[in-house]
Amino acid sequence: MAEIKIEKKKPIWPWIVGLLLVLAVIIFLFYASSKADADDTNTNPFIPADTISSDHPMDRMPDADTGMPAYQSSTTYLGKLQEQLQDSSAIGTDTIKTTKALYNLAYATTSKAVESNIYDSNAFKDLEKQLEHSEAEQVQLKSMSTDITNVIETIQTKRAPNLESNVTQLKTATQALSDTAAWAKQDQNIKTYLMQAYEILANI
Numbered sequence: 001m002a003e004i005k006i007e008k009k010k011p012i013w014p015w016i017v018g019l020l021l022v023l024a025v026i027i028f029l030f031y032a033s034s035k036a037d038a039d040d041t042n043t044n045p046f047i048p049a050d051t052i053s054s055d056h057p058m059d060r061m062p063d064a065d066t067g068m069p070a071y072q073s074s075t076t077y078l079g080k081l082q083e084q085l086q087d088s089s090a091i092g093t094d095t096i097k098t099t100k101a102l103y104n105l106a107y108a109t110t111s112k113a114v115e116s117n118i119y120d121s122n123a124f125k126d127l128e129k130q131l132e133h134s135e136a137e138q139v140q141l142k143s144m145s146t147d148i149t150n151v152i153e154t155i156q157t158k159r160a161p162n163l164e165s166n167v168t169q170l171k172t173a174t175q176a177l178s179d180t181a182a183w184a185k186q187d188q189n190i191k192t193y194l195m196q197a198y199e200i201l202a203n204i
Helices: 013-041 074-086 095-115 122-131 141-159 161-175 183-202
Strands: none
Touching: 074 095, 074 183, 095 122, 095 141, 095 183, 122 141, 141 161, 141 183, 161 183
């Protein structure tokens, strides 16, 4: 009698496990890509108001004699900015710390303008408008840095003509900044801008 060979069916579960693994990898890659896209488009996410203390020099109570706002000195804000620049690894990568540094630079600039008696200039008024916004709002990096640079140039022209080349370099650094690119992708440009602006104000 002939022997009948019975072929065993191969188990199907390895195929099921394999398909599930492939699906898991596809889903992971899809969500990772979506998160990266979101990070690129959200260049400066909203910052909760309680994470940044408002320290605007124009928010001071008016002087009893003159009725003018009692500004903090530019040295005060430059000192704060210097401390932030010493931890430069956070500039650009940490949104809150970068925002604080930008505002300290803006405050130092406005205070220096007041000390230089040029707060009636158009550049100063433009920067004032920038500072009317809460620090918790989104910062337009290029717009704010341009206004800061314009005020610094006005101060430099009046008080430190010898720093003209430094201001020219600062303008170049300003042009390298972008309102649309993620801060983390232009962190070196932000650091360069802040450091150059600090050096000019500290030497005027």
